[in-house]
Amino acid sequence: NALSRIDELANLDHLFSADELAVRATVRQVCADKVDPYVATWFETGQLDDVRGLTKEFGKLGLLGMHLTGYGCAGMSATEYGLACLELEASDSGIRSLVSVQGSLAMTAIWKWGSEEQKQQWLPGMAAGELIGCFGLTEPDVGSDPGSMRTRARRDGADWVLDGRKMWITNGSVADVAIVWAGTEEGVRGFVVPTDTPGFSAPLIKHKLSLRASVTSELVLDGVRLPADAVLPEVTGLRGPLGCLNEARYGIVWGALGAARSSIEAARAYAADRVQFGRSIDGFQLTQQKLVEMTLEYTKGVLLAAHLGRLKDAHLSRPEQVSLGKLNNVRAALEICRTARTILGANGISLEYPVIRHMNNLESVLTYEGTVEMHTLIVGEKLTGQSAFR
Ligand code: TGC
Numbered sequence: 001n002a003l004s005r006i007d008e009l010a011n012l013d014h015l016f017s018a019d020e021l022a023v024r025a026t027v028r029q030v031c032a033d034k035v036d037p038y039v040a041t042w043f044e045t046g047q048l049d050d051v052r053g054l055t056k057e058f059g060k061l062g063l064l065g066m067h068l069t070g071y072g073c074a075g076m077s078a079t080e081y082g083l084a085c086l087e088l089e090a091s092d093s094g095i096r097s098l099v100s101v102q103g104s105l106a107m108t109a110i111w112k113w114g115s116e117e118q119k120q121q122w123l124p125g126m127a128a129g130e131l132i133g134c135f136g137l138t139e140p141d142v143g144s145d146p147g148s149m150r151t152r153a154r155r156d157g158a159d160w161v162l163d164g165r166k167m168w169i170t171n172g173s174v175a176d177v178a179i180v181w182a183g184t185e186e187g188v189r190g191f192v193v194p195t196d197t198p199g200f201s202a203p204l205i206k207h208k209l210s211l212r213a214s215v216t217s218e219l220v221l222d223g224v225r226l227p228a229d230a231v232l233p234e235v236t237g238l239r240g241p242l243g244c245l246n247e248a249r250y251g252i253v254w255g256a257l258g259a260a261r262s263s264i265e266a267a268r269a270y271a272a273d274r275v276q277f278g279r280s281i282d283g284f285q286l287t288q289q290k291l292v293e294m295t296l297e298y299t300k301g302v303l304l305a306a307h308l309g310r311l312k313d314a315h316l317s318r319p320e321q322v323s324l325g326k327l328n329n330v331r332a333a334l335e336i337c338r339t340a341r342t343i344l345g346a347n348g349i350s351l352e353y354p355v356i357r358h359m360n361n362l363e364s365v366l367t368y369e370g371t372v373e374m375h376t377l378i379v380g381e382k383l384t385g386q387s388a389f390r
């Protein structure tokens with residue numbers, strides 16, 4: 001009489017309302033139909049078949065910018081957004097990335113810091129998945145320390161002219177619009193850059209062994225001339241991009257648990273079938289200990305995510321709390337995937353099972369949206385009052 005899902009052990013569904021569970025069920029279904037049958041192939045070939053087809057499917061369900069309001073966005077709660085991220089990442093971190101970058105980074109930048117005209121122009125199409133966005137903060141020489149960015153925007157008459165490079169940009173090569181952060185005489189500013197602007201190009205980054213079912217690109221800005229109204233008017237300084245990162249990091253707090261859950265379930269099913277020394281390996285104490293430890297860490301992760309979701313829905317969420325959640329849940333999820341991999345033995349390294357794919361993906365998730373070290377220092381600063389970044 002084994003449980004049908006690992007969430008049942010602690011009755012985690014009791015944390016959520018019927019509406020929240022309905023959103024989760026919808027996302028679970030679209031992933032089962034449109035992602036799960038194909039994602040191992042996308043990962044193996046390093047190519048998503050039809051990104052725009054997928055974003056349109058997600059758009060129809062209101063999953064893009066789903067916790068934003070107005071302009072065609074679904075206006076769902078932070079907890080619903082979190083549950084959606086968990087289900088998307090149970091399919092693949094790359095699919096959750098597609099949705100996070102679109103909604104929590106590119107759309108949020110326009111929604112939070114854009115003019116009314118910019119919102120009207122871009123958000124409805126992005127919410128519908130007809131237009132794809134990307135978010136360029138990281139550069140070849142600048143990652144954790146975005147304040148040292150080299151990309152520059154200078155005035156030329158009424159226009160802006162952008163020069164520089166961005167690196168590791170999710171959705172870059174398939175985007176219709178790039179949010180590009182650049183240094184100006186006034187400080188860091190955000191620019192809304194249509195990707196067909198002369199001087200803009202987005203070559204694909206190849207040779208990744210992680211996030212292979214995701215488009216990752218370089219952005220090259222070579223004298224990109226933009227009209228005066230291309231700048232996001234409502235923010236100057238690093239709090240512009242960092243304010244968006246809070247949203248995407250929050251989604252990852254939940255998302256990473258999806259990769260963990262999928263890996264635990266794969267390991268549990270495998271252990272029930274696999275016979276060694278005359279019995280199924282799930283009857284061995286050492287295997288049970290692994291299954292229990294993984295389920296325990298997953299359960300604690302969901303409790304933390306749900307708590308952060310409730311805080312966010314009550315408008316009480318603070319950035320260091322999101323750091324605490326991302327730090328714990330991504331690290332825990334990666335450890336879970338590594339343990340699950342051992343249960344599958346040699347089969348654990350095969351793409352026939354989802355575990356090694358999740359494990360490799362989480363290496364990126366551990367690094368992007370702020371590395372483990374950055375989130376440790378953010379929480380450390382809060383605990384001690386002392387900044388240890390420099
Ligand atoms: P610092 O001096 O601390 O702050 C500069 C200004 O920013 C404000 N601020 C924040 N505002 C909102 N939310 C936050 N979380 C904020 N953190 C800081 C701060 O109040 C200040 O404002 P003001 O008005 O006083 O100027 O900045 P610092 O230079 O010391 O850097 C701090 C640090 C290291 C924590 C920050 O730079 C950082 O988080 N670095 C990590 C960079 C990062 O996360 N990059 C992610 C790139 S995007 C990405 O990875 C997408 S992956 C997507 C996917 O595929 O899912």
Ligand code: FAD
Pocket residue numbers: 101135136137138141142143144145167168169170171210211216364367368369370371372373374388389390
């Ligand atoms: P670095 O900052 O060079 O860090 C290298 C190491 O040094 C890390 O371990 C780091 O923690 C450590 N370190 C740095 N400073 C300190 C310090 N003060 N104390 C202790 N240790 C320190 N970026 C975007 O802007 N948009 C995107 O869409 C995007 N998508 C991505 C997709 C993928 C698949 C990947 C892998 C990355 C993506 N990124 C994106 C970039 C990502 O945000 C950066 O990789 C990340 O911020 C780290 O920067 P870095 O790789 O330059 O590492």
